[in-house]
Amino acid sequence: MPDKKGTHSPTITKTGRHVAVLGGGSFGTAMTKVLAENGHTVHFWMRDPEQVREVQEEGTNSRYMPGIQLSGDICPTTDFASAVKQAEIVFVAIPSKAFRSVIREHAGEFHPDQMVISLTKGIEEQGFKLMSEILQEEIPRTRIGVLSGPNLAGEIVNRDLTATVIAAKDPDVRRAVQDLLGCEYFRVYANVDVYGVELAGALKNIYAIVAGLAAALDLGENAKSMLITRGLAEMSRFAVSLGANPMTFMGLAGVGDLIVTCTSSKSRNFRVGYAVGKGKKLDDAAAELGQVAEGIYTLKLVKEKSESMGIYMPLVRGLYEILYGNASISAVINGLMMSVQNSDVEFILPRTLSQ
Ligand SMILES: NC(=O)C1=CN([C@@H]2O[C@H](COP(=O)(O)OP(=O)(O)OC[C@H]3O[C@@H](n4cnc5c(N)ncnc54)[C@H](O)[C@@H]3O)[C@@H](O)[C@H]2O)C=CC1
Numbered sequence: 001m002p003d004k005k006g007t008h009s010p011t012i013t014k015t016g017r018h019v020a021v022l023g024g025g026s027f028g029t030a031m032t033k034v035l036a037e038n039g040h041t042v043h044f045w046m047r048d049p050e051q052v053r054e055v056q057e058e059g060t061n062s063r064y065m066p067g068i069q070l071s072g073d074i075c076p077t078t079d080f081a082s083a084v085k086q087a088e089i090v091f092v093a094i095p096s097k098a099f100r101s102v103i104r105e106h107a108g109e110f111h112p113d114q115m116v117i118s119l120t121k122g123i124e125e126q127g128f129k130l131m132s133e134i135l136q137e138e139i140p141r142t143r144i145g146v147l148s149g150p151n152l153a154g155e156i157v158n159r160d161l162t163a164t165v166i167a168a169k170d171p172d173v174r175r176a177v178q179d180l181l182g183c184e185y186f187r188v189y190a191n192v193d194v195y196g197v198e199l200a201g202a203l204k205n206i207y208a209i210v211a212g213l214a215a216a217l218d219l220g221e222n223a224k225s226m227l228i229t230r231g232l233a234e235m236s237r238f239a240v241s242l243g244a245n246p247m248t249f250m251g252l253a254g255v256g257d258l259i260v261t262c263t264s265s266k267s268r269n270f271r272v273g274y275a276v277g278k279g280k281k282l283d284d285a286a287a288e289l290g291q292v293a294e295g296i297y298t299l300k301l302v303k304e305k306s307e308s309m310g311i312y313m314p315l316v317r318g319l320y321e322i323l324y325g326n327a328s329i330s331a332v333i334n335g336l337m338m339s340v341q342n343s344d345v346e347f348i349l350p351r352t353l354s355q
């Protein structure tokens with residue numbers, strides 16, 4: 001690909017490796033840009049031939065990353081098999097609703113022992129499966145990891161300072177992803193709690209919608225802090241009940257991602273909440289976004305799962321009533337504020353269960 005005037009010149013290193021990125025949306029594009037600028041050959045798979053042409057000929061992906069110039073050794077393609085065949089490591093940035101179908105359709109094209117890293121922050125409806133579990137089921141012979149953290153794609157493509165987390169049981173996978181992605185503006189920390197890191201990334205989208213609603217209603221800075229912190233209490237309570245390590249929620253994939261998405265209108269989930277808070281219908285808000293806001297779907301699944309497991313999640317329930325039950329926002333806020341006052345940190349002082 002020709003290097004465009006005024007763009008960052010890639011530092012081609014002797015360690016340039018072949019990698020694949022699956023999914024031509026905003027995050028797939030952001031990760032492709034980092035990998036290519038780090039000197040790697042990126043086989044960038046997307047389904048839209050016109051988008052392939054644009055990336056190939058113009059070095060842009062204007063639908064998802066307007067104004068951003070891509071440079072380096074990027075090979076856009078609609079040919080899944082050739083993208084994956086040539087890659088040592090495959091990064092998957094396909095929204096959760098399509099994740100299994102894409103992987104299943106092409107399962108035979110992954111090689112045994114290939115490293116496959118999910119970038120997706122969502123949950124599958126059928127069976128409440130996380131993306132790493134889908135990978136485990138569909139391509140069990142690969143080595144699986146999950147990347148998650150406070151990673152707004154629109155900032156990463158501008159080379160704004162960013163950190164993320166690679167979670168994998170296999171230390172070689174953790175090290176490989178740190179080596180591939182790490183650079184002067186992108187730091188990759190490691191974790192072994194794959195389930196916790198992945199669940200944190202999916203759950204925080206719910207609270208970003210709540211925070212967007214609160215911003216639209218101008219509830220104030222104290223309210224913002226209360227919502228983020230009680231959101232953290234609620235999501236870690238849920239995740240720990242499902243087997244995650246509570247300490248993961250102290251890290252970048254937990255509180256880090258929660259902060260960025262709950263405080264920034266660059267978050268699509270936040271923007272959906274904001275639009276609803278300003279009186280838009282949920283469907284219209286989601287359609288106007290033109291990109292995925294995973295929290296809309298995750299909310300339904302977590303509401304059902306928490307109720308079936310008897311896990312107390314008042315923010316999830318309240319948001320569900322607003323988005324799907326036509327409850328008035330003020331009635332929900334009033335209900336939350338007047339509920340029983342309970343423990344701050346329940347890992348120190350257990351919550352009073354009868355309340
Ligand atoms: N954008 C961001 O800042 C970040 C996004 N993520 C996660 O990455 C995942 C992907 O999100 P984005 O790239 O942001 O979404 P996006 O809405 O920008 O793009 C989604 C992409 O997936 C493609 N796609 C959808 N269904 C497909 C199918 N059946 N086959 C092939 N391609 C298909 C679309 O064509 C589009 O290129 C989400 O789970 C999101 O939560 C994670 C971190 C940051």
Ligand SMILES: O=C(CO)COP(=O)(O)O
Binds near residue numbers: 121205267294
């Ligand atoms: O996960 C993200 C940042 O870490 C992106 O959030 P949104 O999907 O809400 O834009």
